[in-house]
Every structure is written in structure tokens, then in C-alpha cells.
Amino acid sequence: MLQPTTPLARPATGAHRAVANVNDDYERWYMEGTNNNRMLLSIRSGILTEIGWALDRLCRLAQNDQFFIRNIPGLLDALFEWPEWYLVQAGDSTSKSRSLFCAPPDVERKRRFALDSLAILRNASLNESNAGDISQHKKTKPLVLASLFTLRATTDADSEFLLYCIELLHLVVPGWVIPPRSQGAMNPIPRLLDMSANSSNRSIIIGSLHALHIIFSTPANSVHLTADSPALEASLRYLPLLQDKPLIDACVNYLYTHLSHPPMAKAFLSHPNLTSALKLLVNHILSEQVLEEQSRAVGPQLVTTPLVASPVARPHELTQAEIATLLTLQEPARCFEWMNMMFTEKADGEMTQVEFWTQYRDRFSQLTPGNTLPAADVIKHVTAIFPQAQAMVVNIGTTQRFVVRGVARRTDDVSAERLKCAWGRVQCDAPPCASAGALADHVLEHVNAIEEVEHECMWGLCPQTALSKDALRRHVLTHLPESQPTPLHPEQGNTISLPSANFPNPIPNPTTRPHPPAGKDSIPIKKVLIDPPSSALTSLLCVRVLFRTANASVETAPKRDADHFGFPGVVEDEEEDVQEDTTMDEREEQALERGKRAFMRVRGLLSEVLIKQDTLQGWVTEMVQASM
Ligand SMILES: [Zn+2]
Ligand SMILES: [Zn+2]
Known part of the structure; x- marks a missing residue:
């Protein structure tokens, strides 16, 4: 050291x-x-x-x-x-x-x-x-x-x-004004232009472009700029080499200095490679972008619940044994026992009194016609069996509902139902079997017990007409459940979508469930993580300068007339050279049109540009929207 x-x-x-x-x-x-x-x-x-x-x-x-x-x-x-x-x-x-x-x-x-x-x-x-x-x-x-x-x-x-x-x-060179007529060694510009365009030495190209950038940053030196500058062509030629950052840096810096002079920017609108240059500049900005992919949830949240094989509880129906028990009793004990069998206490349970009474009447008017309690008595007994239950009148608006609160239908667990015997048109009293094999043995016992040569199938509501006992044995096996639970369809997921969070699940008939609300649940969003490097910002400046040039219109500036003094800097047409100015104006208008068209072509690319700073992003948005 x-x-x-x-x-x-x-x-x-x-x-x-x-x-x-x-x-x-x-x-x-x-x-x-x-x-x-x-x-x-x-x-x-x-x-x-x-x-x-x-x-x-x-x-x-x-x-x-x-x-x-x-x-x-x-x-x-x-x-x-x-x-x-x-x-x-x-x-x-x-x-x-x-x-x-x-x-x-x-x-x-x-x-x-x-x-x-x-x-x-x-x-x-x-x-x-x-x-x-x-x-x-x-x-x-x-x-x-x-x-x-x-x-x-x-x-x-x-x-x-x-x-x-x-x-x-x-x-x-910083601040050095090179007089317009300098020649030979006193004017380094021609030599620098030549080296930037024709040298095969990368360092010399970068150095020359950088020197030109410094020289032309002094506004007085802009007289040496030409629209067909070899350095401009060289900058455009090297612009696709995005990996070579020092070279790209020198190129965009020179481009920016060149385009900063309004006559050069205007002339560039007529350049044959205008569109490609714009594309390359935007590509350069894009190549420096550091993005993060995020997803944002939109629309109502989808409510799902895991798919579990929870059997739907089924309202209890009286079995043969229970009916037999009831037949041995007298009213009102029979009514009490019936209530115990059919209902259970439930704090938030509610059923209408008509429903309750209809259950009783339908059962006993069939079994013991003429021997039934009146409706009022049946409703009154509810409180005796279920102390928390209450018969009451609920006012909903102007209508009155007569209900029983605090009770609900007793339900049966149907998970074992698969393995329950259904022989005999009504339920067989045998308890559910432990396995499909045990159920098969049990059903065959029913068949073997038949004494006739031919017999119809007695399983549930089976419509099978009379068969020989051998055929019947084979037939009843078709009623037995499969030993394995039915596999899910391959496309079925392991969740169920519900229409809303508190929609009851499971329900007896899932196919009647309304569709869940439609709409995507999330959309991908790109977010910029860091500010772009200065060379990318210079590229953005170049694009912006060209955009402003292409969209600048002399027509928008106030013209000199009886009410206006005119706009400073806008040279009004003089009477004598109208002819020449017309062609100039036309050519200029064509260039502006060309510039606007070029921006339309790069609009797609430009719309992908994301910049952290709001002002700069505003530029991009403005350029995209103006090029629609
Ligand atoms: Zn049986
Ligand atoms: Zn059958």
C-alpha cells in the first residue's frame, strides 16, 4: 500500500x-x-x-x-x-x-x-x-x-x-465549443464518427461514442450533427447486443444526445429504421426489468368444503318391531311412546304443528282407524315428553305460524344402511350385517326359506317377477352392495364448492345444490421490484423524445391573428415563399404520420413496460394510450 x-x-x-x-x-x-x-x-x-x-x-x-x-x-x-x-x-x-x-x-x-x-x-x-x-x-x-x-x-x-x-x-471535451469551420486536427468529430462506425475494436467504438456524446451535450456543437451521422447508424447497429452493457450504454447515450436536438429528432422520424429502432429501445428497457409475479384474488371467495363420505342422516321411520310395540299400547301411552320413537329434543329445532299432527294421524289412522287422539291433545303431549319443547304461535308479518319449538325428527345413521337386509318388501328386522359376505348369507337364508317352487323377488321394491329358487339366488346377489366403496370419478376433486359459506352440507340431493358464484378467483399481476438502471432510463428518454416529436403539432400553437400575438418560436409562413413551405409542411406532416404509425407498431411491446416510478410509468401509459 x-x-x-x-x-x-x-x-x-x-x-x-x-x-x-x-x-x-x-x-x-x-x-x-x-x-x-x-x-x-x-x-x-x-x-x-x-x-x-x-x-x-x-x-x-x-x-x-x-x-x-x-x-x-x-x-x-x-x-x-x-x-x-x-x-x-x-x-x-x-x-x-x-x-x-x-x-x-x-x-x-x-x-x-x-x-x-x-x-x-x-x-x-x-x-x-x-x-x-x-x-x-x-x-x-x-x-x-x-x-x-x-x-x-x-x-x-x-x-x-x-x-x-x-x-x-x-x-x-466537456464544455469545449468546436467552431463550425474547424478543420484538421482541431476538429476531432469526423475522426470520432469514422471510428465509431468503422472500427472493429469494441473499446474504441465505446470510447468514440462516449466522446461524441460529451461533445454534442454542449448545445453549441449541434451544428456538427447530421441526420445521417455514421455514429447514429453505429448506435442503431449495436443496439441489439443487449448483453454488452457498456456498449449499449454508450449507444443509448449517443442516441439520446443526438435526438435531444429537435431538428435531428424530427429528421429521425423519416429514418428508414425508425420502427426497428423504437423496438430495440423498448426491448432494452424490457430486458432490464426485474419483475415479480403475484396473483391477486378477485370476485367472491370460493367456499369449499372437504369431500368426506359423511352419510346423509335420514329421518327415522318406524320399524316392524316398533310398530308391533305401539300396537300393544293404549292412548295416551301409545302417543308418548310414538313421540319418543319418532322425535328427539333439539334446542333450535322447529316444525309446524300441522306437520307434527299429520305424522301422528297418518300412522295411526292406518293402524287403528277410529282410535286416535285429537290434534290439540297430541300437540299438548309434546311438552310432557320433551320438557324444553313448546307449542307456540309465531307472527311473521301479518301471517301466523303455529309451530312446535325444541323438537326435531329423530334421524337414522345410514352409514350401515348399505349392509342392511331389505327382504320382505318392508324392512327386515335383522340388524345391519358386518360385511357384504354376511349380508349375502343372510339374504340366501330368506330365499332358502321359501317353500314355493317359483317366487318373485322380495327385495325392497324390486319388480322382478317369479323365478325358480336357483335363479332367484343368483338374482338377489345383484342387490348386494359392492364390497369396495364406489371410486370417485378421476376428474372429481377432493373438495366441494358451495354457493355460500353457511349453505348446508351434506344435503340429501346434492344435484339440486345451486351453482357457486362464477368468476376467476385470482388473476396474475406483474410487479416491478427495482428501478431500472440509468441506461434503460436513457432508452425511455429516447422513446419519449421521439413520441413528443411525432405528436407535436404546430397547429396546436396559437397562430397570429387579430386576437393573438402568435406563439413564440413558431415561425409564421411568410407570403412570398408559400410554395416552398407547402412542400416542406407536407414532408413534415408525412414524417409525423410515419412516427405515429411506428408507435402504433410498438404499442404492444411498450405496454409491457413497467416502471416503479409513477411519473415515468405515466409517460409509458400516455404513449400506449395515444398510440391506440
Ligand atoms: Zn333379512
Ligand atoms: Zn330383486
Whole structure:
């Protein structure tokens, strides 16, 4: 590491030198900020090995951000010596054939000194203070301009030399106004345009485009711009190389500087590659986008419930055994027992009194006609059996409902129903069997007990007419349930969608359930995570400039008439050259139309651009909407 030197560094004494830290780059006495600095003396010595040593040392020091050229007085002058020698010998007519023949070793060595000197200047210029010193130095600009004028990148050494000079040019051109008639070495623009368009060296292309970008950023230099600038063509040519970020950066910067001049932007609307250029610029913005996919729920939330094989509870019907029990009883005990069998206490249960009474009447008017209790008595007995139950009148609006509260129909668990015997038209009293096999054995017992030769099937409501006992045995097996539960249809999910959250489930007949509300439950949304890099923003600026140019209309500006003074900047047509202006106007209108059409073509691409900042996103939205 380099020890930073300060102006107040102690004068080096012999004693001090003896104890100096001799680690690499710590040799303080080489770094002393005086005219007799060892490195400076070595460069000036004329001894090649000494010069080589000093430049080698400086090359390493120049990369350090604590290296200040001004701390070694005279160093800057010394560093220009070898580059100047290089230019003189390169311009010498006797060395024209140097790309063909190998140079003598000492010439080769001196060329190396020149390149090293420039490399030191270039690396040191990364530090702002050094950059200021180098750009202010009286030798910098002449050297750089002369090298651009003289050198052609035919050899590697010349290319390297040119590249350093172009980078040093970046330091001297800001704010430099190049007079319109400058020629030769005083006008670097033609040479830079030529290199940006025709060089095969990527670094030289980037450097040239960047230099042009700086030069044309000074508005007074816009007189040198042409609509068919080779640099414009080069920028468009390299724009698809999205992976090469430094190159793309230089291209979009140049494009932006070029298009920032309104006449150039207007002229670009007539450019044959306008649409492709727009597409490339938008593509560049898109390629820098960092998106996150999100999904947003829309519409009513879909209510689902897991699909479970929960059997629907079925209202209890009296079995043969229960009916037999009831027949042995007298009223009102029979009514009490019937209620116990048919109903159960349920806090939120409710049934109408008519319903309740109809159940009783239907059952007993059939079994023991004429021997039934009156309706009022039956309703009254409910409270005796179910203390919490209550017969009451509910007023709903103007209508009255007579209900019994606190009771509900007793329900049967039908999960075992599959394995229950249904022989004998009414339910067989045997309890549900444990398995399908046991049920088969049980049913066959019924068949075997038949005494007739032929008999109809007695299973449930089976319409099978008389069969021989053998055939009947085979037939009854068709009534038995499968040993495995029926598999679900492959497309059936494991949830059920319900119309609403409190819709009852399960219900006896699921096919009558209303459809759940329609509509997608979520839509994908793209969200930008970070702001785009500056090069993408420059691309956006280029697109925006072209959009504004294509949509700018002189017609919208107030014209001068009896009531208006006219719009400043809008030159009104003069009477004498109406003819010429008409064709100019027509051509201009065609260009605007062309620009608008180009925007219509890239609208789809443009609508995919997402930018975090609202203002910039507003630009994009405006451009998309205007191009509909
Ligand atoms: Zn049975
Ligand atoms: Zn049958």
C-alpha cells in the first residue's frame, strides 16, 4: 500500500532513510513531493533502464486512489515526453512500413514507454483531482487531438495509444465549443464518427461514442450533427447486443444526445429504421426489468368444503318391531311412546304443528282407524315428553305460524344402511350385517326359506317377477352392495364448492345444490421490484423524445391573428415563399404520420413496460394510450 504523502512530510534525512519501511511501495523517498523525486529524476535521466523502472513503478501507483500527480511537481510534464516522441516517429514517413517490419529493440522499448506514460495518465485520471490537473494541462489537448488526426489503428500499439487518447479526450471535451469551420486536427468529430462506425475494436467504438456524446451535450456543437451521422447508424447497429452493457450504454447515450436536438429528432422520424429502432429501445428497457409475479384474488371467495363420505342422516321411520310395540299400547301411552320413537329434543329445532299432527294421524289412522287422539291433545303431549319443547304461535308479518319449538325428527345413521337386509318388501328386522359376505348369507337364508317352487323377488321394491329358487339366488346377489366403496370419478376433486359459506352440507340431493358464484378467483399481476438502471432510463428518454416529436403539432400553437400575438418560436409562413413551405409542411406532416404509425407498431411491446416510478410509468401509459 502506498503511504499517502502530505505537503508537510518531513525532509528525508540519512538517518530517516536508514530506518525507512522498505516493503513494496513504502519507499518513502521515491514518493517525496519534491523536484528531485527519484521517479521523476529517473524518467528524465535518459537511461532506458531507469525510465523503465520509474514507469513500471508509476503504473502500479497510478491505480491507487491516494496517488495525486500534483504531489510530484514536474511529473505531469515528464509523462508527456514519451507520448510526444511516439507521435513524432509515427508521423515520420520513414516509419510508414513499421506495421510490416519489426522495429529495433530500443525503438520498441521507447514505444512501450509512451504507452506506459499514457496508461499512467489514464489510470490516474480516474481520480477527480488528477482528472482536473490532466485536463487543464497545456499539453493534453494538443497531444490528444494530434494523435486522433495522425494515428490509424493499424497496429496493436497504435490502437492502444488511440484508446488512451480517446479516454483522455473525454476529460478535455466537456464544455469545449468546436467552431463550425474547424478543420484538421482541431476538429476531432469526423475522426470520432469514422471510428465509431468503422472500427472493429469494441473499446474504441465505446470510447468514440462516449466522446461524441460529451461533445454534442454542449448545445453549441449541434451544428456538427447530421441526420445521417455514421455514429447514429453505429448506435442503431449495436443496439441489439443487449448483453454488452457498456456498449449499449454508450449507444443509448449517443442516441439520446443526438435526438435531444429537435431538428435531428424530427429528421429521425423519416429514418428508414425508425420502427426497428423504437423496438430495440423498448426491448432494452424490457430486458432490464426485474419483475415479480403475484396473483391477486378477485370476485367472491370460493367456499369449499372437504369431500368426506359423511352419510346423509335420514329421518327415522318406524320399524316392524316398533310398530308391533305401539300396537300393544293404549292412548295416551301409545302417543308418548310414538313421540319418543319418532322425535328427539333439539334446542333450535322447529316444525309446524300441522306437520307434527299429520305424522301422528297418518300412522295411526292406518293402524287403528277410529282410535286416535285429537290434534290439540297430541300437540299438548309434546311438552310432557320433551320438557324444553313448546307449542307456540309465531307472527311473521301479518301471517301466523303455529309451530312446535325444541323438537326435531329423530334421524337414522345410514352409514350401515348399505349392509342392511331389505327382504320382505318392508324392512327386515335383522340388524345391519358386518360385511357384504354376511349380508349375502343372510339374504340366501330368506330365499332358502321359501317353500314355493317359483317366487318373485322380495327385495325392497324390486319388480322382478317369479323365478325358480336357483335363479332367484343368483338374482338377489345383484342387490348386494359392492364390497369396495364406489371410486370417485378421476376428474372429481377432493373438495366441494358451495354457493355460500353457511349453505348446508351434506344435503340429501346434492344435484339440486345451486351453482357457486362464477368468476376467476385470482388473476396474475406483474410487479416491478427495482428501478431500472440509468441506461434503460436513457432508452425511455429516447422513446419519449421521439413520441413528443411525432405528436407535436404546430397547429396546436396559437397562430397570429387579430386576437393573438402568435406563439413564440413558431415561425409564421411568410407570403412570398408559400410554395416552398407547402412542400416542406407536407414532408413534415408525412414524417409525423410515419412516427405515429411506428408507435402504433410498438404499442404492444411498450405496454409491457413497467416502471416503479409513477411519473415515468405515466409517460409509458400516455404513449400506449395515444398510440391506440
Ligand atoms: Zn333379512
Ligand atoms: Zn330383486
